[in-house]
Amino acid sequence: MQQHPFARAALALALGMALSSAAHADEVALKSEIDALRAEVAALQAAVKQMQAGQTQAIAASPAAAVTPVPVDAGGSPSHASAASSAVATAPPVARDDAMAGTNFWGYGELNYNHPTDDIGDTQADLRRAVIGFTHAFDDSTRVYGEIEWEHAVASADDQGETEVEQLYVEHSLAGNYGVRAGLMLIPLGLLNEHHEPTNYYGVELNFVENAIIPTTWREGGLAMYGSTDAGFSWNVGVGTGPDLGKWDPSSDEGRESPLGSIHQELQLAKAHDLSGFGALNWQGIPGLLVGGGVFAGKIGQDTPDFPADGAQLVLGEAHVRWQPGPFDLSALYTRGTISDTQALNLTYLGQPTPVPKAFWGGYAQGAWRALEWGQSSLVPFVRYEEFNTGAEYAQQPPGFGTPALPTERVWTAGANYYLNPNVVFKVDYQHFNYDDEALGYGNRFDLGLGYQF
Amino acid sequence: MKVRWLLPFGLVVTPIAHVAFAAQYMTVEQAQRAAFPDSTEFTPRVLDVTSLALSGAPQGWAPKAWLARADGRVLGWLMVDQVIGKSELITYAVALDAGGGVKSIEILDYREAHGGEIRLAGWRKQFAGKTGADPLELNKDIKNISGATLSCRHVTEGVQRLLKVYNAALRGAAG
Numbered sequence: 239m240q241q242h243p244f245a246r247a248a249l250a251l252a253l254g255m256a257l258s259s260a261a262h263a264d265e266v267a268l269k270s271e272i273d274a275l276r277a278e279v280a281a282l283q284a285a286v287k288q289m290q291a292g293q294t295q296a297i298a299a300s301p302a303a304a305v306t307p308v309p310v311d312a313g314g315s316p317s318h319a320s321a322a323s324s325a326v327a328t329a330p331p332v333a334r335d336d337a338m339a340g341t342n343f344w345g346y347g348e349l350n351y352n353h354p355t356d357d358i359g360d361t362q363a364d365l366r367r368a369v370i371g372f373t374h375a376f377d378d379s380t381r382v383y384g385e386i387e388w389e390h391a392v393a394s395a396d397d398q399g400e401t402e403v404e405q406l407y408v409e410h411s412l413a414g415n416y417g418v419r420a421g422l423m424l425i426p427l428g429l430l431n432e433h434h435e436p437t438n439y440y441g442v443e444l445n446f447v448e449n450a451i452i453p454t455t456w457r458e459g460g461l462a463m464y465g466s467t468d469a470g471f472s473w474n475v476g477v478g479t480g481p482d483l484g485k486w487d488p489s490s491d492e493g494r495e496s497p498l499g500s501i502h503q504e505l506q507l508a509k510a511h512d513l514s515g516f517g518a519l520n521w522q523g524i525p526g527l528l529v530g531g532g533v534f535a536g537k538i539g540q541d542t543p544d545f546p547a548d549g550a551q552l553v554l555g556e557a558h559v560r561w562q563p564g565p566f567d568l569s570a571l572y573t574r575g576t577i578s579d580t581q582a583l584n585l586t587y588l589g590q591p592t593p594v595p596k597a598f599w600g601g602y603a604q605g606a607w608r609a610l611e612w613g614q615s616s617l618v619p620f621v622r623y624e625e626f627n628t629g630a631e632y633a634q635q636p637p638g639f640g641t642p643a644l645p646t647e648r649v650w651t652a653g654a655n656y657y658l659n660p661n662v663v664f665k666v667d668y669q670h671f672n673y674d675d676e677a678l679g680y681g682n683r684f685d686l687g688l689g690y691q692f
Numbered sequence: 693m694k695v696r697w698l699l700p701f702g703l704v705v706t707p708i709a710h711v712a713f714a715a716q717y718m719t720v721e722q723a724q725r726a727a728f729p730d731s732t733e734f735t736p737r738v739l740d741v742t743s744l745a746l747s748g749a750p751q752g753w754a755p756k757a758w759l760a761r762a763d764g765r766v767l768g769w770l771m772v773d774q775v776i777g778k779s780e781l782i783t784y785a786v787a788l789d790a791g792g793g794v795k796s797i798e799i800l801d802y803r804e805a806h807g808g809e810i811r812l813a814g815w816r817k818q819f820a821g822k823t824g825a826d827p828l829e830l831n832k833d834i835k836n837i838s839g840a841t842l843s844c845r846h847v848t849e850g851v852q853r854l855l856k857v858y859n860a861a862l863r864g865a866a867g
Contacts, residue, residue: 523814528838660842
């Protein structure tokens with residue numbers, strides 16, 4: 239290895255200056271300083287060895303040897319203690335780097351069996367959905383979050399199954415307690431739309447209110463901000479795409495089954511002329527209690543040429559409460575939606591079975607009780623009562639052309655979730671409807687289900 | 693099928709594959725100071741939890757412990773550990789008093805998209821006073837947070853494990 243002539247000269251100069259300086263120093267003081275430095279280096283070497291031993295999980299011979307004091311600050315002064323504290327605080331707290339990888343996968347799914355008691359020929363078994371989710375962290379404040387879903391087992395041109403991207407957004411944390419998301423996101427309304435894994439709800443099927451009125455799993459493309467406060471509030475506000483009223487099919491039963499479910503766009507070549515806004519606020523300041531609500535509102539005409547309801551406005555609001563004292567899990571939710579300016583549109587639908595409703599609503603109350611628990615398993619019977627109406631009111635029309643409101647459906651559901659472990663659930667229930675509607679599948683039935691998540 | 697064009701992407705992706713999205717609310721040092729403001733020294737203790745053979749302990753489990761003292765007087769312990777919430781790691785700290793009861797817990801890093809409500813003071817306060825003798829079960833001793841069930845369950849289980857570690861390895865080891 240060659241040294242540059244200037245480097246050699248500089249080294250010689252520095253050495254000379256050091257020797258010259260040392261010649262004038264107090265030899266006793268210098269020796270004392272060197273001794274102190276040697277002691278400090280030895281202490282640091284011991285500390286480094288102990289930290290390395292901790293990270294590599296040094297094997298101890300017996301439980302009695304499971305803890306080893308680190309002689310960094312034994313008998314040390316407060317200043318030494320402070321230095322040691324800084325050293326350990328900046329070290330990685332745990333050694334599980336393998337699990338810290340930036341990409342993670344998870345999943346959930348459910349298989350359902352429905353047996354209508356008055357029409358057993360319609361008994362059906364279905365792989366309702368299988369979902370694979372992922373996140374990938376680009377850095378410690380930005381990540382992408384996605385879920386891919388398959389419904390009804392087989393998806394092809396000749397089958398009824400669907401493959402869909404249920405969520406796909408980029409999230410950026412602006413601070414510890416708030417951030418921003420952009421992409422295809424779940425709308426933060428209700429108790430289930432954002433938490434619809436089968437282990438999270440009682441009964442084989444989702445409740446009707448959070449299916450027919452709030453069209454779970456409801457997602458839109460857009461931009462949202464979210465955050466939380468130390469007082470227990472969490473909030474989420476955003477702007478994005480909304481439903482397209484131009485998709486309404488008055489000849490189909492879909493609009494009667496779920497008004498918004500029949501016109502949602504799911505970011506599939508979505509018409510985006512008219513944007514919607516949403517906001518949700520929840521409070522969980524008392525452990526076990528959740529109180530909250532949210533609103534979604536926007537124009538849904540989407541500037542369609544010659545569309546008679548171009549100015550139609552959708553407003554959907556909801557409020558919910560959930561209380562989990564001890565082994566009990568009690569919840570209630572009410573939601574109501576309105577669509578304005580539908581009079582002219584419904585006139586064009588005369589003679590068709592399904593006009594656009596002016597108002598639709600639903601509510602439910604549910605109680606569950608963890609009656610038995612052993613090891614990881616538990617048995618949770620529950621009962622739920624719900625009322626909902628997807629056509630509670632229609633825009634006024636000239637005499638003889640109006641549409642009467644639909645009857646309110648009332649459903650009792652009683653059953654049990656058996657959790658083999660917290661992530662695998664077997665379900666059984668019986669549902670009683672106050673009126674049957676064969677087209678919508680409303681009729682007393684017995685259900686079985688299997689759900690999981692990981 | 694020609695896949696050579698993928699090579700540059702692989703080279704780009706590989707170096708960033710070991711990063712994690714994380715909201716850091718506290719460092720270990722801040723947690724030490726918050727739990728034991730009067731402490732004059734925090735002595736790290738190397739824990740060999742594999743020798744304790746605790747049931748349910750995750751593979752690669754490596755909690756950390758520091759003994760908090762003020763002028764030689766033992767104030768308690770601070771333990772730092774990680775559990776998986778739904779699919780991401782939660783880093784948390786448990787402060788124990790000199791008798792082994794929970795003084796407080798703090799969430800240091802949270803990485804999940806949902807469930808961050810476990811940081812709420814009301815939820816964390818439920819652990820105060822618990823010891824290794826308490827069953828410490830979610831929905832019984834510790835109330836759940838709706839929408840954060842997995843995070844609540846796994847942190848609760850984690851605290852329970854740390855209390856067992858204290859009983860097996862740290863109790864009486866403060867000298």
